[in-house]
Amino acid sequence: xxxxxxxxxxxxxxxxxxxxxxxxxxxxxxxxxxxxxxxxxxxxxxxxxxxxxxxxxxxxxxxxxxxxxxxxxxxxxxxxxxxxxxxxxxxxxxxxxxxxxxxxxxxxxxxxxxxxxxxxxxxxxxxxxxxxxxxxxxxxxxxxxxxxxxxxxxxxxxxxxxxxxx
Numbered sequence: 001x002x003x004x005x006x007x008x009x010x011x012x013x014x015x016x017x018x019x020x021x022x023x024x025x026x027x028x029x030x031x032x033x034x035x036x037x038x039x040x041x042x043x044x045x046x047x048x049x050x051x052x053x054x055x056x057x058x059x060x061x062x063x064x065x066x067x068x069x070x071x072x073x074x075x076x077x078x079x080x081x082x083x084x085x086x087x088x089x090x091x092x093x094x095x096x097x098x099x100x101x102x103x104x105x106x107x108x109x110x111x112x113x114x115x116x117x118x119x120x121x122x123x124x125x126x127x128x129x130x131x132x133x134x135x136x137x138x139x140x141x142x143x144x145x146x147x148x149x150x151x152x153x154x155x156x157x158x159x160x161x162x163x164x165x166x
Contacts, residue, residue: 006154014042015052023053026111034101036094037115040064048080054113058097059090065120066090072117072124089126091118123164142166 023033035049039060042048049057059081068077072090075083084093098114125133137143151161 008155014047017047017051021052023049023111023113025053026109027053027055029109031109031111032101032105033111033113034058034098035060035113035115036098036101038064038117038120039115056101059094059117060115065122066117071122091116092126137166 023035027033033054034056035054036058037060039049039057040063041052043062045051048062049060054060057080059076059078061078061080063078066072066076066078069075069083070077074086074088074090074093076090077083081093081097094114094116098112101112102110145166147164147166148162149165151163153161
């Protein structure tokens with residue numbers, strides 16, 4: 001059997017505005033809608049959640065990661081998320097925003113979409129959680145094991161990318 005490669009996908013830096021999102025479809029039927037977290041579906045405001053069917057947007061902008069301010073801790077430097085008290089942790093804040101939205105709309109149909117930034121580097125956790133999982137890794141005998149390995153690539157790349165495996 002001959003080997004073959006996938007054709008590369010068309011590279012777009014935005015979701016076309018003519019695409020109908022689940023939020024647009026649900027809003028059309030009366031649902032209240034909120035987006036919280038990582039959006040990264042367009043470089044400018046006309047592509048952000050408010051233009052894609054979401055009544056409320058908590059954090060969705062052009063960034064795929066928490067690259068403003070103190071990143072995972074307030075102040076966030078995010079144009080769609082007001083800063084919280086100093087040191088507030090971004091995942092906690094997004095979960096609270098989503099919970100508050102659901103509580104405020106519990107007596108009507110609603111759609112809440114929560115997309116944590118936590119899948120992206122930089123990986124920065126709350127000190128209490130970092131300590132918890134470092135202790136767990138030690139208990140499991142994982143200290144000293146490789147944390148990263150080469151990322152599998154379908155298409156050729158110039159620089160090897162590494163992914164966390166531990």
